[in-house]
Amino acid sequence: MLRRRALLGFWLSVLLVAGFCHCDDKSVEVVGIGECADCEQTNIKTIHAFSGLRVAIDCKVADGKFKTIGVGELDSEGKFKVKLPREIAKENGELKEECYAQLHSASSTPCPTHSGLETSKIIFKSKDNGKHTFGPAGKLAFSPITCTSAFLWPFFKYPPKVLPQLPPKPYYPPKVFPQLPPKPYYPPKVFPPLPPKPYYPPIYKKPLPPPIPIYKKPLPPPIPIYKKPPIPIYKKPLPPPIPIYKKPLLPPIPVYKKPLLPPIPVYKKPPHIPIYKPKPPIYKKPPHIPIYKPKPPIYKKPWPPIPKLPSLPKIPPIYKKPHPPFPKLPPIPKKPFFHKKPLPHLPKFPPISKIPPKVFSPP
Template sequence: MRILPVFRGALLCFYVSLVFGAAFCYADDSTVEVVGIGECADCAQSNMKTVHAFSGLKVTIDCKPENGEFKTRGVGELDEEGKFKVSLPNDVVKDGKLKEECYAQLHSASAAPCPAHNGLESSKIVFKSKTDEKHTFGLAGQLKFSPVTCTSAFLWPHPPITKPLPLPTWKLPPFKDFHHPYLFPPKVFPPLPPKVFPPIHKKPLPPHVPIYKPKPKPKPPIFKPPPVPIYKPKPKPPIFKPLPPPIPIYKPLPPPVPIYKPLPPIPKIPPFHKKPCPPLPKLPPYPKLPPKYFHHPKFGKWLPLPPHSPIH
């Protein structure tokens, strides 16, 4: 049987399409998901509903390969209960484990990253379970945040309300005065009398029902067992060692007593008589000097002093 070239080409195309279809059927259809829960730290204190705090918040899964920088692998949103689910690519998982260190990062409604409330370890991605080619990962803790630092869509500032345009003012033309008096004078009504409301009598409240609290039951006495005596062994008698003989103390001998011999007698020297000196000669009389006066260079000559008179 001979096959025509046209049918041969069609058969070849059919085989190629069949091979591609089988390859797609046996492809890796495993899915990788990260699930977690967000928690508002101070919503109860600020009297704010958690539904409003979770609105518009997003979660990104950032992974860091070895010797590399962080890359965003998936993005998800928080629902009304604070739960989120993020899908990751299949090449991140190998043998049921993550090939990279991944962390969950919370973002506000304006896409600004929110600070981690419990540190970086609570937002680390860890393995949870594996069922039917589905790898499920979760967080080591909960994503805690504060609505003050992580603004939701409910607290996002709204655009300012613009004032409406002013309406055009229409001026009526002036009416002519025909100088006619009014037909009827204006009526003056007397003031209305003040309203008198009947007094409201409140019914007295019934007396409070006394609440009798039962007396506390006496606690049963607790009898502690007597302490177990502790028998200590008797001490051994002391062993007295013989004292060593005393060390002799050798005192130095006293110095010998000196022997004093009497000195020889001192010889007496005879007295020496000196001749008297001759008398001194009398000096000649000293001549009297005339008084000398020194004149002052500025005030001129001074008067001569009176002669010296001895004091009697």
């Protein structure tokens, strides 16, 4: 009994492991590397050139058109990893359709390849633990000028209209240092001549024999693989749509609205009228009237008489030649004045009816 239970548990565990392996048997992955063709010439770092670039895996469908089945991004080293659907790989490790890797810039536009279409073709690389690994035939080379990255895209999208001008360099007057005293004169040092170097004869080395050529067997020519043409699938045309009858809408029923009643007047209490009471008169003391006393007169010494100045001699009058008479100008002819036509009489409007005065009704 115990042996049967142990055997049953063992076979169940084997089936579970086999089921898990079968699920992961068709996991497909594309691995490759991108390469910057002229980063050193344009003085651009590879980290900046790879930022924001993406790789799309495009496969050729039966109609002859390409369809994107996977997208991945390039890391700082230019490596990428794209996962594909399991149905695209066969059991022998080949792809059902022809697929190519296409680089896209940060603005989602395809980049032109520098290495040709053959290097971007997806081929089988390896199979490990049921995991199929594919990759392009070579490195995906591109130019940062035609394939702009996320680091360079803002400059191309919003180029500066006017370059900023630097402020003028401030002028600093040259510093004047005090004159140093002249250097003292020291006589040159004379050293005795060095002894001659010892002579060592050259050591003879036997030359090595020429290398033996290694013969490599040439590879056989590739065997052409026959691919069966796809069988066209017949699709039955759909029947024409059945027209749906819509019942016409009835005219809207008029809704009777009850007229509003006049507003109910609200009674307000009349304002309080105060009763005036006369105040008793307040007695005020009459103001003090001062008594005026005349002051004694103040004596002022008279001023001395002012002496008369001698009379000045008379200056003869200056003769001025009279101006010649101003010639009379001819009279300006007056333009005849024409009366304008009188304006037509305005029509009499009817008198405006007077608005009756508003009668205040107590609340």
